Amino acid sequence: MRTTLLAAACIAAWHGSACAQPAKTVSDGVVRIGFLLDMSSVYADVTGPGSAAAARMAVEDFGGTVLGAPIEVVIADHQNKPDIAAATARAWFDTDRVDAILDVAASATALAAADIARAKHRIIAFNGPGAVRLTNEACSPVSIHWAYDTYALANVTAQATVKRGGDSWFFLTADYAFGHDLERDASAVVRASGGSVKGSVRAPLNTPDFSSFLLQAQGSGAKVVGLANAGRDTTTAIKQAAEFGLAQGGQTLAGLLVYINDVHSLGLKPTQGMLLTEGFYWDLDDATRAWSKRFFERTGRMPNMSQAGVYSTVTHYLKAVAKAGTDDTDAVMKVMRETPVDDFYAKGGRIREDGRMVHDMYLFEVKRPEESTGEWDLYKRVATIPGDQAFQPLSASRCPLVKK
Structure with a gap:
């Protein structure tokens, strides 16, 4: 499933004036972000359509374009099969020119897709999976673990x-x-x-x-x-x-x-x-309530931590593309690591050298x-x-x- 979201107005504020930036700073004139989700199986309720909705909300709220280029959301159902996750990630990077994968539901599929992202040198982030090995043995310079982990x-x-x-x-x-x-x-x-x-x-x-x-x-x-x-x-x-x-x-x-x-x-x-x-x-504070109310109006249910994490990840990524002035992997990752995560999801969050986004957790x-x-x-x-x-x-x- 593909969604291209275009803004009618220029993007300004924190991430600079997108309309003033030439589209040639974007590799092929489109910023594509992919999501490998469980849309139909055991984790569909906690990732699936809700995570897809959160991703589209983030792109819409950003304005639909970055650096003068449209932002496209690409979604696939990996059916909880690592081979499908790996094959889809490879096709996205090799053929479909996806710039980053910003969630992969479930740990086994995430580990498979992470191997492809490392080999292709493309950014990959995780909100649905929990295996701590994603920031241990399977860590890489292009991966980020956002929402939670087993540790x-x-x-x-x-x-x-x-x-x-x-x-x-x-x-x-x-x-x-x-x-x-x-x-x-x-x-x-x-x-x-x-x-x-x-x-x-x-x-x-x-x-x-x-x-x-x-x-x-x-x-x-x-x-x-x-x-x-x-x-x-x-x-x-x-x-x-x-x-x-x-x-x-x-x-x-x-x-x-x-x-x-x-x-x-x-x-x-x-x-x-x-x-x-x-x-x-x-229901943590006014900011979480305000965003969750909008999510509820779209989906009919309150968001969970993985779905809210998708919105936070997409927004942080797009801000980094705008600030870096390019969708180049190294330049964007550098900005993402250097910039604190400060939104309704995380206050003062930071991305460590192992790829762990460190933020408060709640009992x-x-x-x-x-x-x-x-x-x-x-x-x-x-x-x-x-x-x-x-x-x-x-x-x-x-x-x-x-x-x-």
Whole structure:
């Protein structure tokens, strides 16, 4: 799907006067940004059409042109298949002249597309995937990890849960890169916080029946069942855990990646009291409420952290193109790294040498039904965790770009 958004007026303000810039500074007269999303499968609700809408909003708000050239949004459904993600990224860069890919939903597909972007020397950014290896072993000079990662999710949620007495864990893990990284990172935090890990079980992506996995979790005797999965897998596991009576048996569910879409879909009764970590919530302040209201008017639902992150990423990229005076990869990446991210999504965010965009993360508790004042009034903030405390420190990085 392609959308070209043209402005009727010149772009000014922070990013300079676009109309005064010659279009020849843009490689082929068009700035094309691509999004490899899950439009039809397990992560469609938390990325998919919502992320596409956020991207188009960002381009429209920017004015539709940059440096006198139109901005084109290109979207593809990778069907959660790494080979399709890699082939699409290669075709976009080689044939379709896409300048940057600014999201790839899911970790396995993101890692595949990241390899192509590195080889083609094109900018790639991630809001949907969480695998921390994107800024570790798989880091590159052209990649940015924007919204969240498994280290931050595990670090914030697992620490808080152990402090509340949940000191023995069993993990129900999605059997691919994201799930593996999330289980590993959460296990390390649990042990470092004085807790123990009783075991784990790995479930295939898009599993419809978690009964055998939940029986193993019950049999482990662990106080906490950590859900190292996302999207439809998370909501299915929570529903079936309620049917199996895990809570009545004294076990607590810890959703290590729970989106607002998931809580809204499940309702407050089965999720009340759950601790979760997010990089964004629509009701944080006036700026988040104003943007989220516009998103809701377009999509009929409130945005999650990945979808809001797409808007932030696109805006930062386009500002960098305007400031650099070109869509050249090196020039744009230099400006993106040097310029703080300061918008409704992140205040004073910064892109580190490993590609991690460091920003505050938030620990939330899901409200009880009687505490909610509306359909999307779902969270209460427990804590704000500064980015340098939430994300993996550079001293622990496995990224070859980081100077030791």
